[in-house]
Amino acid sequence: MRFELTSSESRTSSKGFAGLKVIDGMRWGESELLKKGIDNSRFDADLLLAEVLKVTRDRLYLDWDRILSEQESEHYRKLIQRRSENVPLQYILGRQEFMGLSFYVDERVLIPRADSEVLIEKCLDVLRQDHKEGSGRPVKVVDLCTGSGALAISLAHFFPIAEVLGVDLSPGALEVARKNAEQLGVAVQWREGDFLDSIRGESWDYVITNPPYVSPEDYRQCAPEIFHEPAMAFLGGTDGLDFYRRLASGIRPLLNPQGKVLMEIGWNQAEAVCKLFNLNGLKTEVFSDLAGRDRVILAR
Structure with a gap:
């Protein structure tokens, strides 16, 4: 599945994110953050994807089968990468x-x-x-x-x-x-x-x-x-x-x-x-x- 991309793949290219569903993006983001030992990985991954899509967190679960665009996928990948580097969630979200x-x-x-x-x-x-x-x-x-x-x-x-x-x-x-x-x-x-x-x-x-x-x-x-x-x-x-x-x-x-x-x-x-x-x-x-x-x- 596409959300199982390795960290090196996710850093170098958004190819492979094409056609990714919201639910798969959430799982991929959680997996990437877990690899880095980030606490509350699912919560953070959800909020970062919600930020990309400009929706509330609960909306992600209602629109779980929505297909992410290439631009949305790339933006999300970059946010997950920053959080993987221990940048506080609040700085990434700006609030x-x-x-x-x-x-x-x-x-x-x-x-x-x-x-x-x-x-x-x-x-x-x-x-x-x-x-x-x-x-x-x-x-x-x-x-x-x-x-x-x-x-x-x-x-x-x-x-x-x-x-x-x-x-x-x-x-x-x-x-x-x-x-x-x-x-x-x-x-x-x-x-x-x-x-x-x-x-x-x-x-x-x-x-x-x-x-x-x-x-x-x-x-x-x-x-x-x-x-x-x-x-x-x-x-x-x-x-x-x-x-x-x-x-x-x-x-x-x-x-x-x-x-x-x-x-x-x-x-x-x-x-x-x-x-x-x-x-x-x-x-x-x-x-x-x-x-x-x-x-x-x-x-x-």
């Missing part, structure tokens, strides 16, 4: 869902993770508790290490009275963030700069951040897909705590009297990060993700 919103992503930004939704949900809880819409002055929020803008844009989308600034050292990341804000119709300001240095001389009601917090040792043990994402979005110094040290030692002059800091942490970093903030005169609370792991710290 990732976060907080129910669809964000554009590419190799310039970290792919938003579901774990970070805990940070936004907690931040929204705090904002809604502290402020009522339509009353008082605007709420000033800054998102440090904004990357794709997922945190800043989600916050502005779900709490529109907030004036949100997203900061990142990478101009490429800020290009992605601006594109996402425009596509989602959300007003956020963007600024290129190095963490706290970019906001000195200003006062903030809330500072949120998902900073780099992975140590080099842990980074080397990550899944191969991780190495396609920008390393600067992961590496947080020898022990992964460099950005928390900078934040703990420098944030107090930048906060309004009732200001708060909300940050994502690694699952085993709560004690160390809380200690850093406590030593600098800030009180801390720790919140868990759905798996019961420490995920978010609030400092005030």
Whole structure:
């Protein structure tokens, strides 16, 4: 059967894909990804074929006997090849869902993770508790290490009275963030700069951040897909705590009297990060993700 083409054949020619049915394409794609040890091979193969055909995944199973054109087959082959090389599915598709919103992503930004939704949900809880819409002055929020803008844009989308600034050292990341804000119709300001240095001389009601917090040792043990994402979005110094040290030692002059800091942490970093903030005169609370792991710290 045509979907049993070898990897070398699939790389060099689309001949042999002619007349391939959708169901056979799905099986072939799954087989190719399995050979490379890709997790969720059938799911990924299905989504890549659905992307080629511009249909939903369930539509593939309804139109299983549709014949792929040569152009569609070649496009699909190329996408399967990229995924076989451990390129993240989100980069191939050019999108990732976060907080129910669809964000554009590419190799310039970290792919938003579901774990970070805990940070936004907690931040929204705090904002809604502290402020009522339509009353008082605007709420000033800054998102440090904004990357794709997922945190800043989600916050502005779900709490529109907030004036949100997203900061990142990478101009490429800020290009992605601006594109996402425009596509989602959300007003956020963007600024290129190095963490706290970019906001000195200003006062903030809330500072949120998902900073780099992975140590080099842990980074080397990550899944191969991780190495396609920008390393600067992961590496947080020898022990992964460099950005928390900078934040703990420098944030107090930048906060309004009732200001708060909300940050994502690694699952085993709560004690160390809380200690850093406590030593600098800030009180801390720790919140868990759905798996019961420490995920978010609030400092005030």
